[in-house]
Amino acid sequence: MIEVLWLGRGGQGAFTAAKLLGAAYTIDDDKKYGLAFPSFGPERRGAPVRAFTKLDTKPVVDRSQTEKADYIVIIDDTLYSPQLRGLLKDNGQVIVNSKNSIDGALTFDADKIAAEFRLPTANTIMLGLLAGLSGIITSDEAIKAIKGYMPAKIQERNISALLRAVQEVTE
Amino acid sequence: MNQKFLSGNEAFAEGIRLARPQVISAYPITPQTIVVERLSEMVEDGSLNAEYVHVESEHSALSCAIGASAAGARAFTATSSQGLLYMAECLYYAAGGRFPIVMMNADRSTALPWNIYGDQRDSLSQLDSGWIQSYAENAQEALDLALMSYKIAEDKRVQTPYMANLDGFVLTHTYETVDIPTHEQADKFLPSYETDNRIDFDNPKNMAFSAGPDTNYIFKYKEHKGLLAAAGVIKETEKEFAEIFGRTYTGLTENYRTDDADYIIVTLGSIAGLCRETADKLRENGIKAGVVRIRYMRPFPNEEIADVLKNVKAYAVLEKDISFGNEGTVFTNVNSALKKAGADVKGYNFIGGLGGRNISASDIEKIYSDIANGTDAVNFIGIGGEDNGK
Numbered sequence: 001m002i003e004v005l006w007l008g009r010g011g012q013g014a015f016t017a018a019k020l021l022g023a024a025y026t027i028d029d030d031k032k033y034g035l036a037f038p039s040f041g042p043e044r045r046g047a048p049v050r051a052f053t054k055l056d057t058k059p060v061v062d063r064s065q066t067e068k069a070d071y072i073v074i075i076d077d078t079l080y081s082p083q084l085r086g087l088l089k090d091n092g093q094v095i096v097n098s099k100n101s102i103d104g105a106l107t108f109d110a111d112k113i114a115a116e117f118r119l120p121t122a123n124t125i126m127l128g129l130l131a132g133l134s135g136i137i138t139s140d141e142a143i144k145a146i147k148g149y150m151p152a153k154i155q156e157r158n159i160s161a162l163l164r165a166v167q168e169v170t171e
Numbered sequence: 172m173n174q175k176f177l178s179g180n181e182a183f184a185e186g187i188r189l190a191r192p193q194v195i196s197a198y199p200i201t202p203q204t205i206v207v208e209r210l211s212e213m214v215e216d217g218s219l220n221a222e223y224v225h226v227e228s229e230h231s232a233l234s235c236a237i238g239a240s241a242a243g244a245r246a247f248t249a250t251s252s253q254g255l256l257y258m259a260e261c262l263y264y265a266a267g268g269r270f271p272i273v274m275m276n277a278d279r280s281t282a283l284p285w286n287i288y289g290d291q292r293d294s295l296s297q298l299d300s301g302w303i304q305s306y307a308e309n310a311q312e313a314l315d316l317a318l319m320s321y322k323i324a325e326d327k328r329v330q331t332p333y334m335a336n337l338d339g340f341v342l343t344h345t346y347e348t349v350d351i352p353t354h355e356q357a358d359k360f361l362p363s364y365e366t367d368n369r370i371d372f373d374n375p376k377n378m379a380f381s382a383g384p385d386t387n388y389i390f391k392y393k394e395h396k397g398l399l400a401a402a403g404v405i406k407e408t409e410k411e412f413a414e415i416f417g418r419t420y421t422g423l424t425e426n427y428r429t430d431d432a433d434y435i436i437v438t439l440g441s442i443a444g445l446c447r448e449t450a451d452k453l454r455e456n457g458i459k460a461g462v463v464r465i466r467y468m469r470p471f472p473n474e475e476i477a478d479v480l481k482n483v484k485a486y487a488v489l490e491k492d493i494s495f496g497n498e499g500t501v502f503t504n505v506n507s508a509l510k511k512a513g514a515d516v517k518g519y520n521f522i523g524g525l526g527g528r529n530i531s532a533s534d535i536e537k538i539y540s541d542i543a544n545g546t547d548a549v550n551f552i553g554i555g556g557e558d559n560g561k
Contacts, residue, residue: 019176022176022346022347023346026174026348033348034346034347034348036176036347037341038344060347061309061443061448062444063342063345063441063442063445064531145176149176
């Protein structure tokens with residue numbers, strides 16, 4: 001099973017990214033299964049939010065919160081702390097949206113790409129970075145998920161931004 | 172096949188859309204809100220032809236559904252937690268009036284302390300209200316139960332309202348791939364609601380009347396028989412469902428690796444998956460572990476449970492509930508099933524997940540080892556047994 005832990009602040013779309021990843025992974029293949037869920041509770045703009053995606057080639061029946069993730073994706077770098085490594089598998093990776101470099105994490109200035117595409121948040125860019133770095137999902141699958149599950153008027157910009165992010169890490 | 176990545180709430184709303192209710196009355200409450208939001212959107216965009224009634228409380232939501240059902244309409248409502256408790260008075264009216272309303276309940280903790288997260292104390296407190304009670308494990312089962320619920324509730328042998336329980340958040344807010352049937356399939360499976368139990372100006376009759384000591388008990392007996400009859404109707408309905416939709420269900424309970432099991436966890440709802448995974452893991456180490464998932468708490472699967480538990484070395488009942496001053500209510504029911512069957516097996520109660528607390532794989536592994544070694548009768552996960560929990 002591949003487990004992804006998403007960290008963001010309320011309004012940054014961490015859960016949307018978690019959901020898009022699950023939708024993309026399962027979208028073309030009956031033999032692939034996924035679960036996506038937020039850290040449950042009242043939602044408040046700006047408050048730290050966790051979201052989880054669990055992916056497997058058999059039905060995912062463990063609905064408990066991830067204790068060891070393959071990837072931790074952080075949309076807001078103020079949420080990064082070295083202690084997060086305790087939630088990571090041995091060969092797991094931390095991917096952070098940040099202008100600065102962070103020891104033990106891969107950082108990308110996703111906000112810069114978001115600004116280029118007039119997006120208020122970098123969630124789909126982080127999804128693109130994860131897709132490019134991990135190969136868990138293809139760009140095509142991600143695009144299908146965006147088309148299936150995001151409002152029509154923001155699909156194009158999110159798709160362009162996601163493709164730019166994939167390019168960023170695969171070139 | 173039309174597959175979508177949906178939450179439990181959204182999947183249930185899709186099932187209700189396919190069941191074509193004519194009246195929906197609801198009051199929003201977390202974590203039920205999404206199901207009624209989706210249904211109101213469907214009514215708005217015309218994909219569901221129903222009267223959507225915004226009411227001022229849960230008491231009114233169910234009262235309105237009762238009125239609609241008494242007019243011969245297929246009615247739906249949904250609630251959770253304190254909302255369910257607030258409508259408790261009406262639950263008995265709906266059941267006693269034999270109105271086959273379907274209600275989704277998002278299982279959630281009850282106050283105080285105030286808490287919006289999932290446990291099953293809300294619905295289990297209403298076992299005696301005369302409703303059929305199902306507990307789904309995943310979003311696909313939730314959608315399928317939404318469709319089956321009306322067929323079961325409206326059956327002339329049953330004529331009993333149906334409460335479909337979905338674990339709050341863990342099921343209602345978790346997204347997964349769901350197969351959405353077509354209207355053509357659904358209409359073939361579920362015909363429109365026809366009943367004599369309705370207001371009819373051409374054939375006026377007395378409804379929702381009072382009955383004194385001389386006849387009251389007969390109505391209660393018939394209510395009981397109606398709920399009992401649901402057991403057979405559930406099996407028939409699932410067989411028809413499998414023929415049309417290709418998905419099979421196993422009646423009041425679902426057994427997993429129980430045939431040769433020494434140790435079984437009996438549980439209900441969405442935690443069952445993790446129990447099955449843990450049983451698999453233990454079997455790799457030679458421990459014969461199994462799982463029984465209760466799918467229906469009413470009618471209660473007395474025979475099914477006694478059959479599967481009578482030969483085990485020990486069993487646990489894992490539930491998100493406590494009846495204060497005694498034990499978990501599911502445990503009480505399971506023990507009664509064994510007693511009636513004349514079986515004498517060691518059983519232990521594990522109370523977990525109250526107020527949404529996570530139940531981990533290691534918690535479940537510990538339940539299996541605790542029942543193998545013997546433990547207190549009632550145990551609170553994370554605290555301990557009755558004695559050491561003092």
